[in-house]
Amino acid sequence: MRTAYSVETVRAAERTLMARLPEGALMQRASAGLAAACAELLGRVYGARVVLLVGSGDNGGDALYAGARLARRGAGVTAVLLAPDRAHAGGLAALRRAGGTVAADGTAGTAEELIERADLVVDGVVGIGGTGGLRPDAERLAAVAGRSRAAVVAVDLPSGVEADTGEVRGAAVRADLTVTFGTYKPGLLVDPAREYAGVVRLVDIGLELAAEGELEALQHAEVARLLPVPAAESDKYRRGVVGIAAGSARYPGAAVLAVSGALRGGAGAVRYVGPAGDTVLARFPETLVSDAGPAKAGRVQAWVTGPGAGEDAATVAEVLASDVPVLLDADGLRLAERDTVRGRTAPTLMTPHAGEAxxxxxxxxxxxxxxxxxxxxxxxxAYRATVLLKGSTTLVADSAGGPVRVNPTGTSWLATAGSGDVLSGLAGSLLAAGLSALDAGSAGAYLHGLAGRFAAHGAPTGAHDIAAHIPQAWQDVCE
Incomplete structure (x- = not known):
């Protein structure tokens, strides 16, 4: 699992560690890791042209010490100081001893020319404590780096993005590689900041951190442990039954797609309630179809409601009145009363996209x-519910205020009509199989993202293809 921690937590861990280490040892660990990552990216260090964009404080110091290491290996390293009076003195001295140089004061044109000729630009402008976008002088140089042929490496976090929130409030550096120290920061895992980070490489510097952070990104091993596996004595009812109350005369496809995800989500059976029963049966004859309404459809362990529901507020309300977990999506989000959702005693999983949120x-x-x-x-x-916020980085949060989970799988090709209906059915099926709302949302998003990758394989895909690839995603996770 990748765990991200807040700036405050990281700073406290750094202070604790520095109290036990010789002065400067922590920065040397960080700069050594940074230099190694830069060397690997360059391939051939000797003769390479490296430009350091150096701000004030420790972030600039990391860049300077790493530059000194590269200079000792034969790279031509030049530092551009954005705050000459506040540059890290030790790092600057180390760079000069190693043969590195400093761009002359007041020669912006020279700095821009250096960047244009560089093989590598190291962003050491602002550290994890920075807020707001870049200042004009840094913004100008970052823009030149972005247009150049040079690879851009960010120190700990791209300058201009916010470490704790993932927000980008102004101009920011766009890195090809971000070398972060000690632990991940939330902004490296959450868009829009994640988009600026490029590939993220974690360098262990010995920080001791609590098990629980601000953000978690599950990996294959964690998801595999969550997925239900039938026991020898299992039957379709013991594995869980998921109810799908979705679709309408206008949107029968939403019902079909939600059922398609549910059938592949781990529950033993799927009950469908709604006006698209004939359409659902024509595509999935194994579905248990009822036209008697949710309350009379038969026992289920979880409900999914909302996809393609149109204006059917009565069905949404009937489902929310049940005493089993409910996944609320699409039209259901609009039709549900907030007080009704807040008052539920059984878990509720809401799955809005950005517009619905x-x-x-x-x-x-x-x-x-x-x-x-x-x-x-x-x-x-606000809703006392677990919320899965869909998008370029899908986030899952529960009302208890614990770590938010960020989904690391997926592809931009998932932005296609009906994809969310498949996810609703899949996550609802995991709810019925016994997972908590947080785990069902997290595992569902993970499998859905992988299935999207397998279905698209770099080309456009449809929601029905995504559903068809869920078994492959499941197998990939478990194997």
């Missing part, structure tokens, strides 16, 4: 997209 919060869609971590936490608290 914005409507629920009463803010602009752009506000949700720019502050995804804050939005998912606010929704979970």
């Amino acid at each position: 914005a409507a629920l919060l009463g803010v602009a869609r752009e506000e949700v997209q720019g502050a995804r971590l804050a939005a998912v936490r606010e929704l979970a608290a």
Whole structure:
């Protein structure tokens, strides 16, 4: 599992460690890891042209010490000091002793020319404590680096992005590689900041951190442990039955797609309730279909409601009145009363995209997209529910306020009509199989993302293809 910690937690761990180490030892560990990553990216260090963009403080010091290591291996290293009076003195002295140079003061043109000719640019402008976008002088140089042929390596975090929130409030460095120290920071795992980080490489510097962080990204091993496996005595009912109350005369396809995800999600049987029964049976004859309404459809261990529901508020309300876990998606998010969701005693898993989340919060869609971590936490608290916020980085938060889970799988090809309906059925089936709302949302998003990758394979795909590849994703995780 990848765990990300807040700036405050990282700073405290650094202080504790530095108290036990000789002065400067922690920075030497970080700079050694940074230099090794830069050398690996360059391939051939001797003769390479390296430019360091150096701000004030320890972030700039890391860049300077790493530059000194590269200079000793034969690279031509030049530091561009954005705050000459506050540059890290020890790092600057080390760079000069190793044969590195400093761009002359007041020669912006020279700095830009250096970047344009460079093989590698190291971003040591702002550390993890920075807020807001880049200042104009740094913004100009970052833009030149972005247009150049040089590879850009960020020190700990791309300058201009916010470590704790993943927000980008102004201009920021776009890195090809981010070398982060000690642990991941939330901004490296959550968009929009994640988009600026490129490939992220973690360098262990010996920090001792609590088991629980601000953000968690499950990997194959953790997801495999969550997935239900039938026992020898299992039958279809013991494995769990998921009810799908979805679709309408106008949107029968939503019902079909939700059922397609549910059938592949681990539950033993799928009950469908709604006006698209004939369409569902024509595609999936194994579905148990009822037209008597959710309350009379038969026993289920979880419900999915909302996909393609149109204006059928009565069905959504009937499902929410049940005493089993409910996944609420699409039209159901619009039709459900907040007080009804808050008052439920059984778990509720809400699965909005950014537009739906914005409507629920009463803010602009752009506000949700720019502050995804804050939005998912606010929704979970407001509705006393577990919330899966879909998007370029899918986040899952519960109302208890524990670590938010970020999904590391997926592909931009998942942005296709009906993809969310498949996810609803899949996660609902995992709910019925006995997973908690947090685990069902997390495992469902993980499998859905992998299935999207397998289905697309770098080309456009449809929701039905994504559903068809869920078994392959399941096998990949478990093997």
